[in-house]
Amino acid sequence: MxxxxxxxxxSGIPGLDELIEGGFVKNSVNLIAGASGTCKTMFGCQFLWNGLQKGEKGVYVTLEQSAEDIMKDMLTFGWDFSSYIKKGRCKICEVTPGDVDELKTFIFSEVKRLDAELVIHRFVLDSLSLAAMGWKEKPEEIFKLRTKVFGLLKSLKTLNLTSLVIAEIPSGEQSLGRLGFEEFIVDSVILLKVLPVDIPMRTLQIVKMRRTKHNMQVHPFEVTSKGIFITKMKKKEYL
Ligand SMILES: Nc1ncnc2c1ncn2[C@@H]1O[C@H](COP(=O)(O)OP(=O)(O)O)[C@@H](O)[C@H]1O
Ligand SMILES: [Mg+2]
Structure with a gap:
């Protein structure tokens, strides 16, 4: 056969695509996990910005920082999202949902308002962990929550989106996301870290990626004036 x-x-991250056979699988849901300050938000914005440069549309839903703060932060890399927002090609929206269903309804309406035809585009949820944290599920209801989160992530595929779902790992915790099961229900997991060596080093590891040949190495990366850059690549090829 x-x-x-x-x-x-x-991905829009120089050096990453060649590690994952050219990029994220179209229509997949990808978890970007890491502790606070490991560049998860930057990763999500760089992915979205890359799509906009290619004429794709994109939606970024934030439950953490305000949309205004994110846009201001990203201007330091020259990524002016506001011009794309004005042109109706992009949305960065903040929401404080009461539960998973409310979040799902919000995402559906924002995506469809931006692009009723649902042509290929990108989606970022920042973050899933914080969302779940405020919902105070009882331990006996964790199965119900898991089913709902699974439903939410699955529905992103029906919207024809290639999605990044950001998960905050609290320091000292073993599982990847705060719920402890996100990693099982997504198509890929990329782990971002700051290694506490003499000169602290930022690293990225592809922990899992379905339908993709990848290694399990820890790849150092830098934040340059143009965003995240996997260090292994020769800098002059990019800058
Ligand atoms: N313009 C910039 N130039 C260099 N480093 C930056 C810049 N903006 C942010 N950073 C670094 O990235 C870190 C935060 O990245 P962020 O994506 O917000 O992390 P997370 O979402 O994982 O908490 C900052 O603490 C800082 O070290
Ligand atoms: Mg963040």
């Missing part, structure tokens, strides 16, 4: 060609969506 002929091998099926997997369609890919570029």
């Amino acid at each position: 002929e091998k099926e060609k997997v369609e890919r969506v570029n």
Whole structure:
């Protein structure tokens, strides 16, 4: 049987695509996990910005920082999202949902308002962990919550989105996301860290990625004037 060609969506992170056979699997849900300050928000914005440069549309839903703060922060890299927002190609919206269903309804309406035809586009949720944290699920209701979160992530695929879902790992905790099960229900997991060596080093590791040949190495990265950059690549090829 002929091998099926997997369609890919570029990550926008120089050096990352060649580690994952060209990019994220189209229509997949990808978890970007890390402690606070490990560049998760930057990763999400760089992915979105890359899509906008290619003429794709994108939606960023934030439950953490305000949309205004994110846009101001990203201007330091020259990523002016406001011009794309004005053109109706992009949305950065903040929401404080009461539960998973409310969040799902919000995402659906924002995505469809931006793009009723649902052509290929990118979506970032920042973050899933904080959302779940405020919902005070009792331990006996964790199964119900898991089913709901699974439903939410699955529905992103029906919207024809390639999604990044950000998860905050509290320091000292073993599981990836705060719920402890996000990693099982997504198509890929990328782990961001700051290693506490003499000169602290930022690293990225592809922990899992379905339908993709990848290694398990820890890849150092830097934050340059143009965002995240996997250090292994020669800098002049990019700058
Ligand atoms: N313009 C910039 N230049 C260099 N480093 C930056 C810049 N903006 C943010 N950073 C670094 O990135 C870190 C935060 O990135 P962020 O994506 O907000 O992390 P997270 O979402 O994981 O908490 C900051 O603490 C800082 O070290
Ligand atoms: Mg963040």
